[in-house]
Amino acid sequence: MTAEPMSVLPAATRVPSGLDDVAERLMAQMPQTVAWLEDLVRIPSISVQPEYADDCRRSAERTAQRLRDAGLEDVELLELDGTHPYVTGSWLRAGDDAPTVLLYAHHDVQPVGTPERWSSSPFEPTEREGRLYGRGAADDKAGIMAHVAAIRAWLDTRGTLPVNVKVVIEGEEEIGSPNLERFLDTYGARLRADVIVLTDLTNWKVGWPGLTYALRGMADVVVTVRAMQQPVHSGMWGGVVPDALTATVRLLASLHDDAGAIAVDGFEDDVRALADDERARLEALEGDGEALADDFRDEARLVAGAEFVGDDRRTILERLWMRPTITPTGMDVPAVAAASNTLLAQVRTKLSCRLAPGQDPDRALDALRRHLETNVPWGLEVQVDVGERNRAWVTEPGGGAWDAAVAAMTAAYGREPAAMGCGGSIPFVEPFSDAFGGAPCLLVGVEDPGSNAHGEDESLHLEDFAKACLTEAFLLAELGRDAG
Numbered sequence: 001m002t003a004e005p006m007s008v009l010p011a012a013t014r015v016p017s018g019l020d021d022v023a024e025r026l027m028a029q030m031p032q033t034v035a036w037l038e039d040l041v042r043i044p045s046i047s048v049q050p051e052y053a054d055d056c057r058r059s060a061e062r063t064a065q066r067l068r069d070a071g072l073e074d075v076e077l078l079e080l081d082g083t084h085p086y087v088t089g090s091w092l093r094a095g096d097d098a099p100t101v102l103l104y105a106h107h108d109v110q111p112v113g114t115p116e117r118w119s120s121s122p123f124e125p126t127e128r129e130g131r132l133y134g135r136g137a138a139d140d141k142a143g144i145m146a147h148v149a150a151i152r153a154w155l156d157t158r159g160t161l162p163v164n165v166k167v168v169i170e171g172e173e174e175i176g177s178p179n180l181e182r183f184l185d186t187y188g189a190r191l192r193a194d195v196i197v198l199t200d201l202t203n204w205k206v207g208w209p210g211l212t213y214a215l216r217g218m219a220d221v222v223v224t225v226r227a228m229q230q231p232v233h234s235g236m237w238g239g240v241v242p243d244a245l246t247a248t249v250r251l252l253a254s255l256h257d258d259a260g261a262i263a264v265d266g267f268e269d270d271v272r273a274l275a276d277d278e279r280a281r282l283e284a285l286e287g288d289g290e291a292l293a294d295d296f297r298d299e300a301r302l303v304a305g306a307e308f309v310g311d312d313r314r315t316i317l318e319r320l321w322m323r324p325t326i327t328p329t330g331m332d333v334p335a336v337a338a339a340s341n342t343l344l345a346q347v348r349t350k351l352s353c354r355l356a357p358g359q360d361p362d363r364a365l366d367a368l369r370r371h372l373e374t375n376v377p378w379g380l381e382v383q384v385d386v387g388e389r390n391r392a393w394v395t396e397p398g399g400g401a402w403d404a405a406v407a408a409m410t411a412a413y414g415r416e417p418a419a420m421g422c423g424g425s426i427p428f429v430e431p432f433s434d435a436f437g438g439a440p441c442l443l444v445g446v447e448d449p450g451s452n453a454h455g456e457d458e459s460l461h462l463e464d465f466a467k468a469c470l471t472e473a474f475l476l477a478e479l480g481r482d483a484g
């Protein structure tokens, strides 16, 4: 693809004093950075589908190559039995007094969804109107390249970095990081850092950066409703014998009230209440709510006339960032084309929960289990199997690292970042921060709300991508200054 030459600084950027050489080098290298990104996007590193395991390895190897190109040392693939490879590298010559910063991104991607709904092939990166389209173009291969671009610009210009840097690029983020604990046990010590920077988030708007201080957690539950030992003839038995699908539909309907707010007793009991200043921040971002609601309709591509769900006494942003959800995302039932005239004996449903800051996953899931067992109709059997779960993460916006990120973003984007929550989950954050003695985590992003990560036509706004790369180059200087 022919990327626009982006050697000129974005008009909004105000380079911090003393960093002109680094900023100019970074911009001069931008076409190469984008070409390397395109090269990575061409590798379909879909971690959830076993047939792409070789591609996950290839994307790890290509990522390792780029970390070496950036000037990092000790670059290698880190693996455990049965995991997709992680990639690490480091540059530790800034001295003992300089802080050590761990830079995180992930090289695996989501499946493509419905290929026909893509305007161009998901693994053939294509530029249209200033955006780069392709699976992983934003989430999160651009995150990898932001690290590469910043480190490379510094090392090429100065031969040194203002801080010690370690990089870890995960290969299993999109499947919920199932091996993170084992990975942390095995390799955590060598990744130890004073600050963690995760480039896998969304900015508030195009041109308006965001700094994320809260992530929702996640839990998977499989619910099995059983009515009988085997399906039976719907004519011979229907009208008297209960079927598992009707029972399941009634049971699922009981999880929410008419407005779509959660109606499970006790599930939300320990959700952390918003502090006054936090509520004020959310309300300031939300404005009167009208424009935000319109944007959400567009960005989510909602059908005309669809209403939002949830407790409407809470703002949209509070519902999205600070409250939990329970959503069915899959069901084992006969497909329509294969349906016969039988009463179904058993139906399995996958429930995906997003957990809010404050919620103890085990406590919340116990409440959900009680609800399902109590509300299953007609005396049928219900079995609840809890799968992967991780708690939400939240930090207080402020402090040295946070202020450094605010300064770097304000310089790169020409406006202060919004303090944001994120409805999604990054399992890496909490355990690593804990393992490093509560090291501050800076959650920054390359995406904007139009990026449609995980959906079709995923895309990256290229000018904002340059600003994200500049942010990181400036941030390294800020974090180095902070220590001095």
Ligand SMILES: [Zn+2]
Residues within 6 Å of the ligand: 106, 139, 140, 173, 200
């Ligand atoms: Zn991601």
